[in-house]
Amino acid sequence: SEYNTILVEQRGAITLVKLNRPQALNALNREVEKDIRAAFAAYDADPSQRCLVLTGSEKAFAAGADIKEMQPQGFAEMYLPDWFGGWEHVSATRKPWIAAVAGYALGGGCELAMIADIIIAADTAKFGQPEIKLGVTPGIGGSQRLTLAVGKAKAMEMCLTGRMMGAEEAERSGLVAKVVPAADLVEEAMKTAEAIAAMPPVAAIAVKEMVNAAFEMPLAQGLRFERRLFHGLFGTEDQKEGMNAFAEKRPGNWKGR
Ligand code: HXC
Secondary structure (H helix, E strand, O other), X not given: OOOOOEEEEEEOOEEEEEEOOHHHOOOEOHHHHHHHHHHHHHHHHOOOOOEEEEEOOOOEEEOOEOHHHHOOOOHHHHHOOOOOXXXXXXXXXOOOEEEEXXXXXXXXXXXXXXXXXXXXXXXXXEEEOHHHHHOOOOOOOHXXXXXXXXXXXXXXXXXXXXXXXXXXXXXXXXXXXXXXXXXXXXXXXXXXXXXXXXXXXXXXXHHHHHHHHOOOOOHHHHHHHHHHHHHHHHHOHHHHHHHHHHHOOOOOOOOOO
């Protein structure tokens, strides 16, 4: 394959990406960032692909950014290339994607999962932001996205103590959409991906944009943003098709426009 650190396969309309650095519990070094960026850009650009599932191994989704790679760096080495800034390209993915998490999702691994539109967790999943134990802090969005997901109390506690959160607590706290038995993780994530892939794609991207707007805009602006996108969908063939199909009691046959 064209990638060293990930495995990519297309299963129908779903792109399945598997982190593949087992010797380092899928620690996210610069090569992983480059590979993920390229795979996600290819997914976004391919009209045959409607959803993406990112997963790791049974033991680790990803045990963090690569500590050995960061250890010798100084301020200028981090600041000049805007270390970790490249992950913003992943958060700019327009089409929906799911993180399917088993085992450790720590530091950058937890942060990468939180960039996903939906996290589905195996019952073995363990989320944490232990960077403080290394003398640093989250750097790929953890302090922001964890706080938005679970609220200040748990985010502060987790980032200050490095405590891990298990799958059940993560579901209860709003971090993950659903918890499934570890053996069924990828299959369950694929089912959710297929349900999304079966939806009209323009509306799917609109949903993603407007839900994300809730994290970026004041409510009044977000409501207007939602309504304008909603109005815009009345310019699509899929809106006519969707509403005709409902009246005719049949499934919609989407054009993607
Ligand atoms: C580099 C890592 C790594 C990491 C594990 N490994 N995590 N290498 N970066 N983040 C490597 C180990 O060094 C080891 O390699 C191999 O993977 C297996 O790990 P073990 O520790 O032997 O496994 P185990 O005893 O089962 O413990 C699992 C673990 C532990 C609890 C997940 O590996 C761990 O604590 N990892 C670090 C977790 C962490 O602090 N993550 C946050 C990173 S900082 P060898 O060669 O020894 O066999 C981060 C920063 C984000 O993400 C932004 C701010 C800077």
